[in-house]
Amino acid sequence: MVLAQLGGSISRALQQMSNATIIDEKVLNECLNEISRALLQSDVQFKMVRDMQVNIKKIVNLDDLAAGHNKRKIIQQAIFNELCKMLDPGKPSYTLKKGKTSVVMFVGLQGSGKTTTCTKYAYYHQKKGWKPALVCADTFRAGAFDQLKQNATKAKIPFYGSYMESDPVKIAEEGVERFKKENCDLIIVDTSGRHKQEAALFEEMRQVSEATKPDLVIFVMDSSIGQAAFDQAQAFKQSVAVGAVIVTKMDGHAKGGGALSAVAATKSPVIFIGTGEHMDEFEVFDVKPFVSRLLGMGDWSGFMDKIHEVVPMDQQPELLQKLSEGNFTLRIMYEQFQNILKMGPIGQVFSMIPGFSQELMPKGREKESQARIKRFMTMMDSMTNEELDSSNPKLMNESRIMRIARGSGRPVREVMEMLEEYKRLAKIWSKMKGLKIPKKGEMSALSRNMNAQHMSKVLPPQMLKQIGGMGGLQNLMKQMGSSKEMMGMFGGGDR
Ligand SMILES: Nc1nc2c(ncn2[C@@H]2O[C@H](COP(=O)(O)OP(=O)(O)OP(=O)(O)O)[C@@H](O)[C@H]2O)c(=O)[nH]1
Structure with missing residues (x-):
């Protein structure tokens, strides 16, 4: 099961639970069983899945929950926290210091x-x-030094290795020494890999580690390793002081669960993920945004990073400015709704936009959701400018609500519902407060060349896959007319 599917299964289980009228023991168990099944299919270690289930049940005691508590929210939060806990060993990895x-x-x-x-x-x-x-201490694989040399030359990074010397310890020692003298502040030592867990590999690793005294040992793991991940990672941890994990090939048909198991085995955080063969297909890994995305809750920080990367300042509306001041008004919500409706039935893309995914656009119910959004907009059409531009919820008193209901021909209940939706979104978007906006012109070169290629880099790999890869994205962009519209949807672009 690839990560996108895992995310889908978990989101579906949560959604089904949300659809139930009453959440009792049976509904909770069904939801947890569904999530556990999805995690097991994704190669997460059995013990971890079982522990997660037990922990959630401990936290969510349905009998103890006082009436009036939002049980769904509590359960959803508990699942989120447990998944984060699986991926977070509780201590950060060694922090490199520039210049040292x-x-x-x-x-x-x-x-x-x-x-x-x-x-x-x-x-x-x-x-x-x-x-x-870069130091190549891999003397086992013929061609390893050539590969490193080629990559390093392309990136203009100094490297050290030898065709003649067969002792990796000696090469590592010499390389580290040389680059220390040259005042390099990040000396990276590549070691040999072997097919199986051979004793010789571990002995060699230990010796290289003793000779070079690394500040950080990074365990690199192929994401498709499956259930074997836990044992593999643990074997490495027992030989050298693994302090961080990098999971590679997340772009392929990877089973994401191995990454979770490796974190548990090494008690070290995943710090980066590899998402392709190219040099820049490499992403910083953050637990909370990752789990958010997995649960279809949106990836707030990733989303904002991408806005910074691709939305040119000269096209950025005052939206970002307003949001950075913490002002999410009803008018902004109205404009976001307009963007959503313009996009049509491509709900998946919204999984990255916090708040706009699960609850507003549940999968398979897009038509219904669109009708709801249109109803909200009709009601907002009956609002005054003062109401639309205010971010003070107290402004919306009873008489204003009655007037809006009368004006739009909708029941008061629906106006209240729309205002609730506004409050929910405003709370999420309030995290934009203090947002740093790129300086004028900083991104203009990118804007001129904005095309599917760029968008493919902007979107997280799982989402790109859901859309149907590069081909799907190109179709999507053709359908939309221009990438500007896509940016508009993301909260930027011309409006
Ligand atoms: N798709 C994809 N391919 C990757 C990624 N990272 C590495 N690869 C490919 O995986 C293959 C093996 O990578 P290497 O870097 O040679 O692996 P290695 O672990 O150094 O191998 P040894 O030196 O034999 O131990 C190469 O074809 C890489 O291009 C990734 O994130 N995504």
């Missing part, structure tokens, strides 16, 4: 993507102003 030399050693099985990831890691830091260097 750090040695980082990469370990992992053969073919896990170690060599590629070393370069991606170096390139990522180089772009952020570090002075990285």
Whole structure:
């Protein structure tokens, strides 16, 4: 089961639970069983799944919940927290300091993507102003040094290795020494990978580690490793002091569960994920946004990062400015609704927009949701400018609500419902407060060339896959006319 499917199954289980009139023991059990099944199918270790189920049941005691509590919310939050806990070992990994030399050693099985990831890691830091260097201590695989050399040359990163020397410990020691003298602040040591967990590999790793005294050991793991992930990761952890995990090939047909198991086995956080063979197909990994996305709750920070990356300042409406001041008004909600309706039945894309996914646009009920949004807009058409532009909920007193209901020909209950929806969204969007907006012109080059290629980088890989890959995205963009509209939907673009 690929990650997108796992996310889908979990979201469906939560949705089904939300649809039930009463949430009792039976409904909760069904929901938890459904989620557990999805996690097991995704290769999460059985014990972890069982623990999660027990923990949630401990937190969510239906009898103890006082009447009036929102049980659904509590259950959803408990599931969110437990999934985050699985991925969060509770301590951050070693923090590199720019300007101060750090040695980082990469370990992992053969073919896990170690060599590629070393370069991606170096390139990522180089772009952020570090002075990285690569040392190839893989003397086992013929061609490993050539591969590293080729990658390093492409990225203009200094490298060290040898065709003649067969002792990896010696190469590692010499390489680290040389780059320390050259004042590199990030020295990356690539080690050999082997097919199986051979004792010799672990012994060699230990020796390289002893000789180079790394500040951080990163375990690189192929995301398709499956149920074996826990044991593999633990075996590495027992030999060297693994301090962080990088999961590669998240773009393929990966079973995401292995990543969760590796975190549990190494008690170390996942710090990056690899999403392709290219140098820049590498993303910082954050637990909460990842789980949010998995649960269809939207990925707020990822979404904002992407806005920063792609929305050119000269096209950015005052929307971002208003939001950065913490002003989510009914007018903004109205404009977002307009954007949603313009997009038609492509609900999936909304999974990244916090608040606009599950509750407003449940999967399979898009038509119904659209009708609801239109009703909301009709009611908002009966509002005054003062009401639309205010972010003060107290303004909407009884007489105003009655007037809006009369004016739009809708029942008072629906006006209240619309205002509730506004409050829900305003709460989510209030997180925009303090948002840093890129300086004028900062992104203009990107804007000129905005095309499907760029959008494919903007969208998270799981979502891209749901849309149908590059082909699907191109169709989608053709359907929409221009990428500007897409940006508009994301809260930017011309309006
Ligand atoms: N699709 C995809 N391919 C990747 C990713 N990371 C690495 N690869 C590919 O995986 C293959 C193996 O990567 P290497 O970097 O050679 O693996 P390695 O772990 O260094 O291998 P050994 O040196 O033999 O231990 C290569 O074809 C890479 O291009 C990724 O995130 N996505």
